[in-house]
Amino acid sequence: MTETYHNYVDGEWIAAETGETFETHNPADPSDVVGEFQQSGAEDAERAVEAADAASEEWAATPGPERGAILRETSQNLAERKEELTETLVREEGKARPEAAGEVQRAIDIFAYYATKASDLGGEVKSSSSQDTTLYTVNEPIGVAGLITPWNYPIAIPAWKIAPALATGTTIVFKPASIAPSVARQLVECLDDAGLPDGVLNYVTGPGSSVGETFTTHEAVDAVSFTGSSAVGNMVGDQAQETGKRIQLEMGGKNPVLVMPSADVDEAVDIAASGAFGVTGQACTATSRAIVHEDVYEEFVAGVVDAAESIDIGAGLDGADMGPQVAESERDSTLEYVGIGVDEGATLETGSDEASEGDGYFVEPAVFSDVDPDMRIAQEEIFGPVLAVIPVSSYEEAVDVANGVEYGLSASIVTQDLSEAHDFVDDSESGVVKVNEKTTGLELHVPFGGMKNSSSETYREQGDAGLDFYTLSKTVYLNY
Template identity: 35%
Template sequence: MTQTQSPPQAHDNHEQARQLRERTHARGIRHFIGGAWVDSLSGETFETHTPTDNSVIASVASGDAGDIDRAARAAFDAFQTWREVGGAERRRVLHRVADLIEARAQEIALLESLDTGQAIRFMKSAAARGAENFRFFADRAPSASDGQSLPAPGFLNYTLRQPIGPVGVITPWNTPFMLSTWKIAPALAAGCTVVHKPAEWSPVTATLLAEIMDEAGLPGGVHNLVHGFGETAGRALTEHPLIKAVAFVGETTTGSHIMRQGADTLKRVHFELGGKNPVVVFEDADLEKALDAVVFMIYSLNGERCTSSSRVLIQEGIYDEFTARIAERARNIRVGDPLDPATEIGPLVHPRHFEKVMGYFDRAREEGATIAAGGGRVGGEGNYVSPTLFTEARNDMRISQEEIFGPVLTAIPFTDEADALALANDVQYGLAGYLWTNDLTRAHRFSHGLEAGMIWVNSENVRHLPTPFGGVKNSGIGRDGGDYSFDFYMETKNIAISLGTHKTARLGVGQAPVVSKEVAEG
């Protein structure tokens, strides 16, 4: 285990981050409703902290039902005009958003690292992906309403898509800027208006995104931002009758609460929820590449990612050697200052989450697993956890079944393909899966049997934006990406035009039947 020192670039990052932090602290973090920055109606606030030492970054407006109502009404009013804006104009505005994200990418990355503890090396790419998300959906805005021609005997049927209305977007605390763009960009491209409720543990960059969209020329009320807690602002958003759909990224239990809360108003929901994703390594795999991918997909982004490969299933013949190599790599991962470009793992986002992750170390010992690497905190302050590997694990252990959401990997041996598939599917989640083998037939066969919404063969998670993103079982409902996003944010309408050749059954044109007195009186 090594902690990074501070090269010149780290000092530059710290100086820029200090200035940004002072500005954020002085201004505070407010709601953005109807094109204006406003405080909560109640005047309530809460504090957001940096996980490096848990000191205060800024005071944040704490929204409640009144603030959500203001935002929902602003979104409803703006929808009446935004829905009529042509696709070419929406494309122009969203490309302008992408330009401004790129211009402020360093600022976004620094504040994201400061607020979440994510290493700056990854947050720079996350800011770039945010711009890419806006460009991708901007280019699809002109065709978002396109449908199909479906001719039938005597009729010409055609479909079109129309925006569903004001939508709620609730985003998580891990890589919040990028994930916010992933939800908001397609909603705006489709012609919807948005009320965004970011996670209370990492609210800072949501303000930057609102500033950028306002500067890009997005009309007031098209995007609204309300900060607050899930049980107040979040619940009010999911229950509000003017909000037609809710897109949520987060924990599975919260997703089930949102579904119940939206039931009375029949809200459409899109959920990207938890995962306990398997990476399956067969003896015939390219073990060098597999090792790189296994280590990257659990220890990058502090392990705080829904698609992390948190269970590695390894064929028995290579289990000891492969786990020893993972342990060696884990012990060499650079843990430390997230603003240092050399850092690979920073602190976990919040003390409460830190304690949750730390609790699994004792649990592993109690269940009979071996801690082959890590298993403790790093340093005397902040939320730093050592990259950890559990070996000699069984699939029925809690460390194998529950989403830890930290830099913690559980290694489980398997005998053959059937055993591996049974172990891989024996969890409540089904978001992603990773398979390493050089047997082409097995790769297809195993992928077909694996219960997951997304599967990568001989690769880590490499996203292609037009492809569907989402999970099965307790990992979610619906798909993002390409036209799959428009399926959620838009209603499909069918219009049937008669060609005048069909015959309609005629009623009431003959002599009225005689009704007996008994029937008439009865």
């Protein structure tokens, strides 16, 4: 029998006022119903905002070390439930088990990290130009934050938004993606079990058109943090700014890896294949373009085709290397792009534009060669395991191609030329730049964010920068 799960509002698990629910399914076996969740409406979202607003003053006044203790216990609760959380993530989102386990560990580590940071929060003391005056700053929580998170990292991304918000004393209304809300619900359970006060965090499932829009427009919400597609993110940003809210938007990517003549080609293949086909290509930082110097082009193409064809595709719970796409619509979109690449005249070296036989939203990793930089498969975010390999004749041409898209999230270069590596750090129009590493994978203690249409370019996430979004700075002149 399918279990029905509720919203978490003001410290209670409650049904939506709408009386409606929706189901989530296992993308490896769509007949497997994971759970039934609340199809909430604007009234439910408003109730959550009111709870967060009512709890805001007391939570802001809670000492940082006390808030940190709750985050630390949450981290411990997550660690104790790691196997359960991992299985939930695999079953509902479709990741391979090692990828899901790594994501859960990331959430554990994030809460431990910000637990420590909560004790260190404060301002700065500066020298005053006047005698008998103390000049210093105080950081205060912004108030209520609306968090809207995607399905592709359904526990890690909520963790890196929720943990710094709570550390600063900010209260939260939180809408997870409807495709994969289960592991986010379990995260909320871990916070509740850690003793989080009522109303400080409120979890509401349902559509963006009612729940999300309420969170982005309600006058009691002071800041909105969104991760998802550029189309939706720009709409969320416009709505939030109309009511004067602070915004933080992290959106799409069309991430390149540049392979230069000095590169170890085997290493370059491993870097590109891992970045392109890991997590089924469903990452905003996934490698979507390999921009390869003509001197090593043929060798690289042959290597990356072999790498793609060696991947074991199947259900994550069965130990496969690459799981399904999260939903039928995502699979169909990827297959459509494979067809577009063929129609545009690129060479499909491996992969298919046909759906796999049997159950599950599986696709084959696709590699295109002879890709022109202006083709749609080289310009548009696909969000599936599709790699476009583009030939270039110089470093300068490679950089022009890399920067010649509307996105600027993550970029990498594979080279043994130190000058080339340093030049690329300066030349890349991306928020994350890597040398001899895949475009995916992020350290939790340094800032993360994009440029151009990948980001609002306002506030970064993670590390110390992740705290800035949720705080306001007050300058104090104390003349004694």
